[in-house]
Amino acid sequence: MSDSREPIRNSQAAEQRYLDDVIQKIRRAEKKAQSSIDQAETDKQSINKQYSEEVRLNFGDDGTSLETALSIHQQQQMLAERENSWQASNKRLTILRRLIGNPYFARLDFQEHGEPKKETIYIGLSSFTDKNDKFLIYDWRAPISSIYYDGKLGDVTYQTPDGEQSVNISLKRQFLIKKGQIDSMFDTTETIGDQMLLEVLGEKSSTQMKSIVTTIQKEQNKIIRNTKADLLFVQGAAGSGKTSAILQRVAYLLYRYRGNLTSSQVVMFSPNQLFNDYIENVLPELGEQNMVQMTYQQFVGRRLPNYTIINPAAQFEVPQTETAKKISRVKTDLKFFKVLQKYSRLLETGGMFFRDLKFQDKPYITKEKISEIYYSFNENYHLANRVDATKERLVQLLNNRVQPELHKSWVSKQIENMDQEQLQAMYSKADQEFNSSDDEYNYLARKIVTSSLKPVNQGINRMRFFNINKQYLHFLAQVPQLLNLSDYGLTAEEWQQELAATQERFKAHTIELDDVSPYLFLFDLITGKRGDRTMRFVFIDEIQDYTSFQLAYLQFQFPKAKYTMLGDLNQAIFTSSDSRSLLSRVQKLFDRDKTEVVQLTRSYRSTKQITEFTRAILKNGQKIDTFERIGDLPNAIIRDDQDELAEHLLAQLKSNDERKITTAIICKTKRESEIVTKFLQTRDYPVTMIRSENQRLAAGTLVIPAYLAKGLEFDAVILWNLSADNYADEDERQLVYTIASRAMHRLTMLAENELTPILANVPAQLYERQ
Numbered sequence: 001m002s003d004s005r006e007p008i009r010n011s012q013a014a015e016q017r018y019l020d021d022v023i024q025k026i027r028r029a030e031k032k033a034q035s036s037i038d039q040a041e042t043d044k045q046s047i048n049k050q051y052s053e054e055v056r057l058n059f060g061d062d063g064t065s066l067e068t069a070l071s072i073h074q075q076q077q078m079l080a081e082r083e084n085s086w087q088a089s090n091k092r093l094t095i096l097r098r099l100i101g102n103p104y105f106a107r108l109d110f111q112e113h114g115e116p117k118k119e120t121i122y123i124g125l126s127s128f129t130d131k132n133d134k135f136l137i138y139d140w141r142a143p144i145s146s147i148y149y150d151g152k153l154g155d156v157t158y159q160t161p162d163g164e165q166s167v168n169i170s171l172k173r174q175f176l177i178k179k180g181q182i183d184s185m186f187d188t189t190e191t192i193g194d195q196m197l198l199e200v201l202g203e204k205s206s207t208q209m210k211s212i213v214t215t216i217q218k219e220q221n222k223i224i225r226n227t228k229a230d231l232l233f234v235q236g237a238a239g240s241g242k243t244s245a246i247l248q249r250v251a252y253l254l255y256r257y258r259g260n261l262t263s264s265q266v267v268m269f270s271p272n273q274l275f276n277d278y279i280e281n282v283l284p285e286l287g288e289q290n291m292v293q294m295t296y297q298q299f300v301g302r303r304l305p306n307y308t309i310i311n312p313a314a315q316f317e318v319p320q321t322e323t324a325k326k327i328s329r330v331k332t333d334l335k336f337f338k339v340l341q342k343y344s345r346l347l348e349t350g351g352m353f354f355r356d357l358k359f360q361d362k363p364y365i366t367k368e369k370i371s372e373i374y375y376s377f378n379e380n381y382h383l384a385n386r387v388d389a390t391k392e393r394l395v396q397l398l399n400n401r402v403q404p405e406l407h408k409s410w411v412s413k414q415i416e417n418m419d420q421e422q423l424q425a426m427y428s429k430a431d432q433e434f435n436s437s438d439d440e441y442n443y444l445a446r447k448i449v450t451s452s453l454k455p456v457n458q459g460i461n462r463m464r465f466f467n468i469n470k471q472y473l474h475f476l477a478q479v480p481q482l483l484n485l486s487d488y489g490l491t492a493e494e495w496q497q498e499l500a501a502t503q504e505r506f507k508a509h510t511i512e513l514d515d516v517s518p519y520l521f522l523f524d525l526i527t528g529k530r531g532d533r534t535m536r537f538v539f540i541d542e543i544q545d546y547t548s549f550q551l552a553y554l555q556f557q558f559p560k561a562k563y564t565m566l567g568d569l570n571q572a573i574f575t576s577s578d579s580r581s582l583l584s585r586v587q588k589l590f591d592r593d594k595t596e597v598v599q600l601t602r603s604y605r606s607t608k609q610i611t612e613f614t615r616a617i618l619k620n621g622q623k624i625d626t627f628e629r630i631g632d633l634p635n636a637i638i639r640d641d642q643d644e645l646a647e648h649l650l651a652q653l654k655s656n657d658e659r660k661i662t663t664a665i666i667c668k669t670k671r672e673s674e675i676v677t678k679f680l681q682t683r684d685y686p687v688t689m690i691r692s693e694n695q696r697l698a699a700g701t702l703v704i705p706a707y708l709a710k711g712l713e714f715d716a717v718i719l720w721n722l723s724a725d726n727y728a729d730e731d732e733r734q735l736v737y738t739i740a741s742r743a744m745h746r747l748t749m750l751a752e753n754e755l756t757p758i759l760a761n762v763p764a765q766l767y768e769r770q
């Protein structure tokens with residue numbers, strides 16, 4: 001076989017022969033890995049066997065119990081070693097099996113500066129070396145692989161952990177390999193040839209997102225390999241691969257910091273659970289474990305198990321009043337975050353609300369007493385150490401209360417009423433002896449008192465003596481003094497009404513999402529919580545849907561992490577009004593020098609026709625470039641009668657089915673989705689309605705409310721009831737853009753009477769009216 005360093009093999013047949021050879025080597029490695037797994041299993045069994053025999057021999061002989069324990073310990077250690085080697089071999093085996101069908105996707109020929117010889121390398125999902133440790137495949141995340149994604153032919157530089165390297169690239173070849181056979185190969189002078197992308201993008205959607213490792217674009221590569229920025233802010237058009245790029249980035253970081261970074265130190269905040277399910281296979285496909293994944297609401301909600309969080313803005317069922325929108329602007333502002341910090345400092349000298357610590361339903365340590373202790377420390381005590389000192393004193397106080405309780409009647413009564421069995425349970429030994437009956441009484445009484453006081457002790461440790469609800473309401477009441485409400489167009493009276501409403505909601509055990517973060521932040525400030533300092537990377541997808549307050553709060557929660565924020569200001573559907581200044585608002589939270597902004601402008605998801613149409617919906621939108629993938633013009637069907645429209649819906653679905661593309665019908669609300677689903681069911685057309693984010697995406701036609709369609713994509717999209725009265729508000733422009741941009745190959749709009757005025761500015765030649 002020829003040496004891989006020689007730049008040869010220019011025909012597909014020659015490449016196939018080389019590929020066959022590599023596959024053969026992988027197969028050999030696979031066999032080896034399998035046999036070391038078998039060996040580890042056999043070892044495990046024989047250790048287990050030996051262990052159970054030894055334990056059996058020693059059983060019943062008291063003298064050997066220490067020996068037995070030692071031997072058990074030894075066995076366990078041996079088992080753990082075998083287990084580790086078993087796990088390592090298993091992981092290797094999984095990787096090798098993945099490589100067998102598709103070992104690599106690219107070849108590079110290059111010459112390092114100053115080196116006489118040209119080199120040829122192949123790039124795949126994972127690295128693979130032959131028995132002489134020569135790299136037959138390089139991991140796509142290796143430093144050298146970067147030039148495949150980054151540069152054109154000729155002189156290029158790439159980053160290594162030791163600094164910059166320069167090379168001259170003479171060949172860049174891409175392969176489509178299926179089941180060990182080269183389907184096609186292209187040589188390219190560009191970064192990644194459009195031809196390859198076209199093949200990949202022409203594929204059908206599925207309920208699971210795919211990895212883009214073979215066709216990562218230069219701009220995306222920048223996002224993936226960035227390790228310097230504290231804040232990496234990505235603005236990307238719909239379908240420009242933001243989500244795809246960050247998943248690749250997680251895989252890259254796990255590789256780059258292998259040994260120092262685990263997947264539990266990476267967290268990703270995503271728009272909803274449905275989306276989490278949609279992306280859950282990408283990292284495992286890349287041979288990595290999934291990071292921690294949650295929605296913001298899940299993140300904060302787990303700390304408020306007794307409250308129902310309500311988010312009136314999120315489902316578009318009930319329009320928000322103007323005043324509600326203004327109040328929301330106050331509560332979600334970064335200024336509100338700062339005002340809360342200021343308020344918390346005022347609490348160092350007074351104004352904290354406490355609750356009685358109760359025992360047997362009566363105040364045991366009164367709130368007045370707690371307040372006296374809390375404010376007895378000098379002014380050098382800040383909130384965090386004030387609470388620690390208070391807790392300490394309260395525990396002391398509680399301990400001092402044990403002795404006086406011992407002779408109270410509730411204790412003696414309890415002892416008198418105990419039967420023999422209960423008494424036995426109180427002794428530490430079956431035949432425990434006492435010098436006198438007084439001693440015995442004291443022993444029992446002490447046990448009873450300390451165990452009865454345990455809940456009080458717990459209340460101290462869990463800081464239940466703070467009255468957070470009252471404190472939060474007090475804070476809200478102070479806001480007019482701390483902030484200029486008229487800047488938000490609000491009167492003191494409107495604010496007062498909001499305060500009363502918040503109080504009512506507390507009574508009903510509900511809390512609005514806008515209140516949740518300030519409420520928890522206040523709690524954290526008072527109790528001196530400092531956030532999770534072990535989290536290293538925080539990813540926030542769909543950043544435009546986060547409020548400034550939430551972002552500041554996340555930063556407070558993960559103070560040591562590097563942040564990657566991705567979003568599309570064009571798709572701000574929950575925070576519409578001031579999303580445009582988002583970057584400048586986020587910027588305030590990070591050092592400007594350590595912030596990098598990357599723009600992704602090319603939309604890969606949709607055909608050229610769909611991208612041109614959706615782009616025209618936006619007014620003053622961010623830049624969007626189309627990708628040259630040709631398809632049908634979007635079509636709009638407008639009828640006076642809803643029944644007739646429903647027939648068109650059915651006809652469009654059938655036409656999509658004939659083309660073997662799957663359709664999602666996106667409705668504005670859940671209520672509308674139900675109506676559409678019922679209609680289709682009465683016509684025996686099989687559909688799945690997505691009612692909540694906890695459901696799974698199913699194959700086949702879906703009906704889905706708009707707020708759950710975030711971040712997803714479908715072959716074909718039908719926008720139901722895009723009529724003037726259903727989408728009347730200019731505020732909904734970004735919503736229409738967001739849902740229309742979910743379509744990959746086909747977009748249809750249905751409207752009763754008249755199409756929404758939001759589309760009035762879209763040129764007639766960009767879609768077909770029927």
Ligand SMILES: Nc1ncnc2c1ncn2[C@@H]1O[C@H](COP(=O)(O)OP(=O)(O)OP(=O)(O)O)[C@@H](O)[C@H]1O
Binds near residue numbers: 220244
């Ligand atoms: N480099 C690439 N190679 C192949 N496919 C790509 C590439 N980048 C993106 N895509 C594809 O484009 C589609 C959109 O990508 P993705 O969902 O990551 O975009 P997004 O920017 O997060 O979109 P949105 O903001 O609209 O949710 C996906 O099908 C993805 O596989």
